[in-house]
Amino acid sequence: MQIRTLFWGAALTPALVLAETESHRLPAVDIIGSSADAFSLSGSAYVLSNEDLEKKEYTDVHRMLQGAPGVYLQEEDGYGLRPNIGIRGAASGRSERVSLMEDGVLMAPAPYAAPAAYYFPSAGRFHGIEVLKGPGTLRYGPFTVGGAINFLSTPIPDSPAGMVQLETGENGHQRGHAWYGATHGQWGFLLETHQQSSDGFKDVDRSDRDTGFDKRDYIAKLRWTSPAEASLRQALELKLSHSSEVSNETYLGLSDGDFHADPNRRYGLSALDQMDNDHDGIALRHLLVLGDRTQLTSVIYRNEFQRDWFKVSGAGGRGLGGLIDDANGGDAAARAILDGSQDVSDVTVKHNNREYTAKGVQSELAHAFTTAALEHEMVVGARFHQDEVDRYQPVEVFSQTNGVLVPSGYVAPTGGDNRVEEADAWSAWLVDKVYIGKLILTGSLRYEDIQSKARRYGDPGRDTVSRRDSNDVSEVLAGLGATYLLSDQWSLLAGVHQGFAPAGASATDGTDPEKSVNYEAGARYWGERVNVDAIGFYSDYENTLQNCSLAYPCDLAGGGSQDSGSVSFGESRVYGMELAVGSTLWRAANGLTVPLRLAYTYTRGKITQSSESSDAAVESGDRLPYLPEHQASVTVGLEQPAQWGGYLTTRYVEGMCVTGGCDNGLERTDDLLVVDLTASYYLTSAVEVYGKVDNLFDEQKIVARSPDGARPNLPRTAALGIRAHF
Template identity: 40%
Template sequence: MKKLSLFFLSLLLTGSLQAQEKNDSLQDPSKSVEDLKEVIISAKVLFGSKFEARNRTGSAYFLSPQDLKKFNYTDINRVLRQVPGVNIYEEDGFGLRPNISLRGTSPERSSKITLMEDGVLIAPAPYSAPAAYYFPSVGRMQAVEVLKGSSQVQFGPFTTGGAINFISSQIPQEFSGSVDANYGSFNTSNLHAKVGNSHKNIGYLVEYQNNRSDGFKNLDSGGDTGFNKDDLVAKFRVNTNPEAATQQALDFKFQYSDEVSDETYLGLTASDFEKDPFRRYAASQKDQMNAEHMQFMATHTLDFHNSFRITTTGYRNEFSRNWYKLNDVTANGEKQGIASILDNPGAYPDIFNIITGGASEADALAVKNNNREYTSQGVQTKFDYHWAGENTFHDIEIGLKYHVDEEDRFQWVDRYQMNEGQMDLTTEGTPGTDANRISDAKAFAAHIMYKLKFNKWTFTPGIRYENITLGRIDYGKEDINRTGSDLSTRENKVDVFIPGIGFNYKINADAAIFGGVHKGFSPPGSSVGQDPEESVNLELGSRFNFAGLQGEAVVFYNDYSNLLGSDLAASGGTGSLDQFNAGEVLVHGLELLLNYDLLKTNAEFKLPVSLGYTYTNTEFQSEFESAADIWGKVTEGDEMPYIPNHQFNASLGLEYEKFETYLSGRYMGEFRTLAGTGSIPENEKIDANFVLDFAAKYHLNKHLSLTGNMINVLDNEYAVARVPAGLRPGHPFGVYAGISASF
């Protein structure tokens, strides 16, 4: 990938510096709804602009190119923290594998929300193994869309909390390109370069990003604790002449990424975290993630006229990864998983002494090759037609999708001995002897959404249909050649209709009320007869603009008849991915967003301020018992783990022709790591924290700018999670400087 980096830099630097500034296809329209003609939204986006987000019948948020450029974050956690209704708990400090929840869905590995890139499902195996061990690099995205509410029937299979769509860099209308590079603390750097052009009948884009760091944690045995990730994207488009009566276009997209990260599941005990939150025990020195991802997409667009479009996309995603990491430790014949050890180290003194490098025993340290391969492929088509009556506007959207995916686990365990703080291999494992199975899914999905506008009212009734077959073939730990000598299989089928309806009432040009009700759905696992996750979801909100104060306030209420939990190693479980019924749960809350320019009367300066608040309350309505390391024993009235009651974020900017500065703060309320009620026990709690970031840009001219960032300006030391095993710290204070060039 280093050769690729040099190639793209040379390509960019030899480009014409006299080219005009590129036309951003995702700019936010500034005209009022009365001045704009109805348009058909591209199949690659959910709504495509702030204007469309403000006029939907459900809650929606659009992070525009301008929003993303303010801080130039490469950490998706920091990007999404400004969106109300998004709950996140961090893990590695860089956002490599985020844990995202929308409106109280289970956040572990973002496995209960619909994740897409350019309108295509992007989780490694969205139906059969949705845990997002691959996540798109937000640093190369042009925009991010977050959709919640009744419009969920358009996007699935997860319709309870919402959908997030990453819009990759678009092919520009004219020859243009850019190079962004920065460097700073912990030997962290980011290089992002792209170039593209459009002619009468063709267009192209080539893009490369490298993001790397030595990491901010300190291994007892020495060594890096960071990562190195490459991304390459190539796009090509052919289209008919602009004057053709029927417009057609065929777009091809290829994306490749690789990652090597020295990341671990092994955190710290409470006492060690208090002494040094950035320490890493010696027993994690071999832990490393190696991953590769490829995406192939071909999209055909057929515009019969301005009111009728058919868009068809074929796609294939391939993802392979092997996270080589400490799984359990054995001493004196006693074996314990790392989560149990760090939760109560005093109960296992001999084992804990091995983890810290103070004792030695042959084969004590079991390091698992969590080796898995994923494929996700399918074809989807969307028909969109609209027409107008004398006082009405009508739009009908019909979508069809056939999708298949699978997860192939072929895992084994190597055993090590600790010798004076260094791990020596004592027994090499045999591939396939730990896990040897394939999980798969076949799904047919369809939806129809009808939009009716009449005077000040807009109504959007719709329904989604999902037909899913989930299966698993387990060859067993003895049949590493997969002859079928000890084969076990299982299959589960789901057939479900998911209705919803939303409305929007435009009181006047400055205020509107919206709301809706829809069915929430999440696919079950492959266990025979396991029920899916289902809920009834309601929301009611208002968007307003009074004297320059723009905002949105929404209340939501989700009534789960059957919440599903997952046995993920990332949440302290065994990693089987088996789901379990968690019963009835009520989730309700408030989302508030306010934006105002304190210098709105000043023609030269802008002083934008933004305030966001999210309140989320969760309550189990029934009893059940999960493994102690996941949710523990649940009784009626308990709160869900990992979901804080309160989140608050605020940002303040100063914008002028030559410079921009921004300050962003986030408050995360305390949350529990096991289900419970009342005051949170110290060993089941993550304390509240406040983090402040700063960004600045100085524009030398319209093509060249200097950039600077500070992460965690106050240098707060804080915990972000107690999973996968032990306490984990957030990113410490960091300073970064760079340059941004465009042509």
């Protein structure tokens, strides 16, 4: 591995490289590139290739990311339909503190106005995943407190090729994934679909409705590349996407007593709960090669997302969280309401009906040059982005009579249930990577200017505005990273950068964004049979922010909670260590190998000084919620390449505090130890059959208490499948 090769891999991979004249391929937008490119990055990086994903056949992004150190995952429904992903202490709720991208484009429904990721593409169709932390995240904002994750879609192949995959399993699980594409001359195309359904693993009291889902994704790509002999080389790629989901999911969990009796039970109050959503996306990318060392890449994008999550929100004048708390405290009436043995009026089932729009244009100019015998790779970029969320959320009222929900009324939406939130954001960034002998220095600057506003309506017809909020934020962020290549096998890295996460559009005037200063330092050893990354990190939060939502309401010091806007926790500190090991434990002369992959993360995070101006119910010394102190993932395999393979993955997550005080067992999740097994066999070089068992030993624990009660992980679930490439 040559140092020069490392430099150019790290520098040019993110920028849509169009190869020399013999290639007509426009690659997907990588933010890291291959695993080899990560060696010289001045920041923690983790790459899952398509081969890695196919070995385990996961369709839950939580399971896919469990091997990435420094990434925290909070399960909710067992399938990863609405993931909760955090990085290095950044809040995991609805992944709202992570810059989530697909092919380099922000993919949250409204990243600035309402960043909670209620939309997520079907993870089973991903072609690769990249996780980036450290100073390099300043290039991929707006959320730079933790890191960035880029999900790669299937690329257009250089020659006619396709794939068909079919899978069936327990609980009515069905999955189909197929794509076909080709390149002919200057033109290339790809058509793809991924479809997955399940009956679910929970049973609803007194109801025959299943608790599963039906999710469908469709992708189409069309690419044009200039002729090989053209004096001006360029390429265009159009990507169209559509997805739909119907899932019988709820916010209502279980009391601890009911969880321990049957973790897969669901109360009859949630019998009507159902999410129904549709997503449409379009992205047009353009590459212009301006010379051997200069290129301009641009993308215009628009995403639309509509959802109606019809779900129970309260009963008898009590919210779901309060009902569960009362039941845990021994309240017989609350238990009877949950069991369905006590009649109760005023069961509210809300249409959480929202329409999101996100659109923008971004451009990057990459230029490599030499000054004073120093090699530079500079990237200058800018983005203008607009997004909006329109909430019109009426409530249907029922009475629980003899355990059955009987319609009794309707409440038209006003106030917080009838509001529009908008954000306009200008972003600009400058990254200069300088090669000085064996030292690579990377300086980064980012500018964010965000104007957000929200209006609430006092009547269902929106004739009167009952409240207006607005907030303007401008920040300049800086970062510096360094990598020293001791040899082809050893490198040292260090970095510091400013973290930033804007508040949502319902924030009032003067609400500060979440801000931090983040440090990291470590070493990498990449030998012939062993790769080791060991990185320590420390984040000093000047302002720790929580965006309030129904899923994660903000507890207030005076009692009660709020489900919109933002509150400040004050100052906090997060520190820890990440360890990633990849090794070939044994290799036989006939090619039989025993691969190993290990990821371990140690983390401590707490409030160091609570905010005097905030109403949040936190105190100095409180722990940050949903942040495990220890977590680890180990995969051991036995494989004969191109013939067969088997992989055993063991994941451990220590119990987490769900509130800052963490005073008792009701404010913690359980320790979790789960083992997954996957095995595959090639019938021919192009046809593979496989089997998998998630949660081999059927270990179910309380993995979350948000939203509204104790929630289990997926029980033991087996599936069989076949995949054919052609």
